[in-house]
Amino acid sequence: MHASLVFALYLATSAHAGSWEYLPSLADAAKKHGLLLGAMTNVNHLRSEHAYKTLEQEQFAITTAENSCKVGPIHPQPDVYNFKDCDTVFDTANAAGQKVRGHNLCWHSQNPPWLNSSLSHDKLVSALGSHIDTVVKHYGTKAYAWDVVNEAVSDGGSGVPTIKTEYPPWMPTVPDFIDRAFHFARQAGGPQVKLFYNDYGAVSMNPKADRMYELVKGLLQRKVPIDGVGFQFHINHNMSFLMPSIESNLKRFAALGLEVQITELDIRACDEWSTCDAAALQNQADMYADLLEICLGIPQCKVFEMWGFTDKYTWLDDFQNPTHKDEMPLPFDKDYAPKPAYHSMMQVLLNSSTAEV
Numbered sequence: 001m002h003a004s005l006v007f008a009l010y011l012a013t014s015a016h017a018g019s020w021e022y023l024p025s026l027a028d029a030a031k032k033h034g035l036l037l038g039a040m041t042n043v044n045h046l047r048s049e050h051a052y053k054t055l056e057q058e059q060f061a062i063t064t065a066e067n068s069c070k071v072g073p074i075h076p077q078p079d080v081y082n083f084k085d086c087d088t089v090f091d092t093a094n095a096a097g098q099k100v101r102g103h104n105l106c107w108h109s110q111n112p113p114w115l116n117s118s119l120s121h122d123k124l125v126s127a128l129g130s131h132i133d134t135v136v137k138h139y140g141t142k143a144y145a146w147d148v149v150n151e152a153v154s155d156g157g158s159g160v161p162t163i164k165t166e167y168p169p170w171m172p173t174v175p176d177f178i179d180r181a182f183h184f185a186r187q188a189g190g191p192q193v194k195l196f197y198n199d200y201g202a203v204s205m206n207p208k209a210d211r212m213y214e215l216v217k218g219l220l221q222r223k224v225p226i227d228g229v230g231f232q233f234h235i236n237h238n239m240s241f242l243m244p245s246i247e248s249n250l251k252r253f254a255a256l257g258l259e260v261q262i263t264e265l266d267i268r269a270c271d272e273w274s275t276c277d278a279a280a281l282q283n284q285a286d287m288y289a290d291l292l293e294i295c296l297g298i299p300q301c302k303v304f305e306m307w308g309f310t311d312k313y314t315w316l317d318d319f320q321n322p323t324h325k326d327e328m329p330l331p332f333d334k335d336y337a338p339k340p341a342y343h344s345m346m347q348v349l350l351n352s353s354t355a356e357v
């Protein structure tokens with residue numbers, strides 16, 4: 001269908017759409033650009049809320065389990081796996097024709113009590129191997145990609161080590177845990193399951209992004225099997241000035257021959273000191289649109305995924321948010337109605353010249 005006709009239809013439907021039920025799908029519009037547009041889901045809401053599940057399946061082409069596939073929930077004891085919740089997210093998505101990003105195989109957080117720093121080097125290596133082997137084989141090609149290692153690069157300015165010196169239980173005991181994790185994952189999943197390094201605070205040209213760049217360059221030089229880098233994109237309303245730097249940063253990773261994915265996007269529309277008024281929501285919408293345009297302009301940017309989709313459920317209610325303020329970070333409001341961010345992204349998708357119409 002011609003883009004202008006799609007746009008006319010979009011205007012016609014959204015003009016009298018009082019709720020999400022008549023909304024054109026972001027994922028469908030993104031598909032024309034070869035882009036998978038998605039949102040993280042939480043297994044409990046998927047199970048219990050019809051509206052949550054329906055809107056998520058209509059609007060998005062790819063999802064990630066908020067917590068259910070992490071090491072703690074899925075591997076509670078050394079010889080016990082509990083796939084139930086992670087299976088629900090995979091099976092629900094796959095049945096609806098959606099892809100799934102597995103998240104994650106190795107992290108310093110949300111680990112089970114038995115997987116701790118008192119374990120010896122050899123025990124840790126064997127735990128890493130058996131966990132990755134079991135989980136990656138369990139899902140096989142149902143997983144579009146896995147975040148093999150999450151958040152291992154040091155925070156802060158320049159002059160600090162590339163990898164966090166404290167990253168329990170893996171650091172300091174197993175200094176080459178990243179190489180090992182990727183090798184284990186490729187061995188278990190084969191070439192069809194894409195393997196990602198995923199991190200936060202590295203979206204623009206800053207010292208942490210430089211370290212992440214050095215890390216993945218080193219992995220490639222050592223022929224460690226990595227397919228791409230996931231950028232978490234938990235960002236704030238006052239970061240729009242960074243857009244040119246974000247674009248350059250994503251492009252330098254893509255130039256290494258890696259896929260770049262926006263994996264955990266949410267934008268706080270306001271903070272403790274500001275109000276989430278109409279202007280703030282419009283600014284947020286412009287930022288969502290700018291990021292989507294940047295991604296569409298980079299052929300290796302193939303996934304654009306948000307960390308949730310409705311302001312009803314966002315981890316930011318509790319994260320670095322002492323007053324638990326409603327910062328309205330996502331493109332649908334608490335009643336599942338589309339916000340300006342939904343409309344701005346839709347317009348980018350319908351107007352952008354990379355559309356295959």
Ligand code: XIL
Nearest residue numbers: 066067103150151200232264314315
């Ligand atoms: C968060 C979840 O959203 C929360 O429910 C949980 O309490 C903590 O983890 N980076 C990541 C995600 O890689 O796994 C985190 O998810 C958000 C930050």
